[in-house]
Amino acid sequence: xxKRILSVxxxxxxxxxxxxxxxxxxTDWNYIMNKGEAVIGITYYEPMNYLDENGELTGFExxxxxxxxxxxxxxxxFQVIDWKKKEIELKSKTIDLIWxxxxxxxxxxxxxxxxxxxLKNRQVILIKKDNAEKYTDTKSMAGASVAYEGxxxxxxxxxxxxxxxxxxxxxxxxQKDAVLEVKAGTADIGxxxxxxxxxxxxxxxxxxxxxxxxVQLMDEYYAVGVRxxxxxxxxxxxxxxxxxxxxxxxxxxxxxxxxxxxxxx
Numbered sequence: 001x002x003k004r005i006l007s008v009x010x011x012x013x014x015x016x017x018x019x020x021x022x023x024x025x026x027t028d029w030n031y032i033m034n035k036g037e038a039v040i041g042i043t044y045y046e047p048m049n050y051l052d053e054n055g056e057l058t059g060f061e062x063x064x065x066x067x068x069x070x071x072x073x074x075x076x077x078f079q080v081i082d083w084k085k086k087e088i089e090l091k092s093k094t095i096d097l098i099w100x101x102x103x104x105x106x107x108x109x110x111x112x113x114x115x116x117x118x119l120k121n122r123q124v125i126l127i128k129k130d131n132a133e134k135y136t137d138t139k140s141m142a143g144a145s146v147a148y149e150g151x152x153x154x155x156x157x158x159x160x161x162x163x164x165x166x167x168x169x170x171x172x173x174x175q176k177d178a179v180l181e182v183k184a185g186t187a188d189i190g191x192x193x194x195x196x197x198x199x200x201x202x203x204x205x206x207x208x209x210x211x212x213x214x215v216q217l218m219d220e221y222y223a224v225g226v227r228x229x230x231x232x233x234x235x236x237x238x239x240x241x242x243x244x245x246x247x248x249x250x251x252x253x254x255x256x257x258x259x260x261x262x263x264x265x
Contacts, residue, residue: 028230032096038074040065041081041095041225043149045175046199047257048101049078060257064118065099067249071240083174084151087111090227097237098225101193103153105220113231115224116238118250120264123157123217124197126182126190129210135189137215138163145170147178147187154178154191157217164191182209191217195259221264241265 032038042049048061057078069076081089086102089095090112101121104114127135135141138161147170148154154175158164170187172178179200181187189212192200200206226234244250245265254260 027232028096028227029232029236031093032074032233036074037077038069038072038096039077039079039094040100041086041089041098042078042100043080043083043174045101045193045196047195047259060253060259061099061101063253063256064244064250067244067253068237068240071243072236083149086151086225090225093227096227096233101195101222102225103220104223105153105156108225111228112225113228113234115226115234116241116265117221117223118241118245118265119195119222119254119259119262120219121222121262122194122219123153123191124194125212125215125217126179126192126197126200126209127188127212128182128185129208131188132210135212141167141189143167144188145186146189146191147172147181148191149173149175149178153193153218153220157191160218179206179209194262199258 042061044050047059049057049059052058062078065076065078079095081095086095086098087108090098098112101119102114103121104117108114125135125138135144142163145168146158146164148158150171150173152175155171158167158169170178170181172181175192175196178187178190178192179196182190183206190197194211197211201209201211224237226237241250250265251260251263254263
């Protein structure tokens with residue numbers, strides 16, 4: 001009888017121990033730590049995450065991510081995703097973080113948590129220089145075709161404008177594709193992040209394009225996207241961002257990639 005009671009008690013203790021381990025392993029932070037890597041959802045666009053002349057991934061967000069992950073003790077694994085499916089990818093754990101000029105919005109707050117914001121960006125309109133007299137404000141764009149990345153802040157900006165929302169909509173897989181649509185003349189205007197627009201018009205390949213500086217669309221803040229319930233990883237990322245801001249590393253990266261004019265820390 002005593003042996004039977006002892007056996008039951010030992011079984012109960014083992015069960016509690018296993019349950020405790022399971023609970024620990026089920027947290028997002030432990031899930032990432034056990035893998036030893038954080039899968040980062042990105043798209044390619046300069047100057048955030050892009051391929052250099054040697055085919056190596058580089059950019060402000062790329063180096064920023066590596067610096068934070070070094071502090072966290074994990075290896076970043078960059079994975080190109082369909083931007084329209086980013087929330088699904090994050091929730092299903094196909095990726096662990098979204099780190100790619102991600103705009104903070106109220107709608108997105110329902111599906112993910114956001115880190116400390118670090119850049120104040122804005123949506124701008126790209127046109128061909130030949131159309132500078134034709135397109136002077138959004139009202140003059142009635143009947144035009146407008147390109148943007150599907151599921152991006154560019155699409156939100158187009159939907160929010162009384163004229164642009166009734167234009168022919170050209171939804172692209174990536175922001176750079178929206179720029180190419182304007183370049184090719186298959187779209188009259190493009191709505192993209194200021195960071196990408198400026199990088200584009202400063203290059204020889206897009207010297208025929210210009211930013212319509214007098215048109216104000218929407219300001220936005222960039223942050224890292226984390227799974228909604230993952231408070232532990234979020235806190236660690238915020239601490240790392242704070243440290244990189246205080247020691248000047250983040251500002252130096254912003255200067256290196258030409259985004260120091262919109263640096264927000």
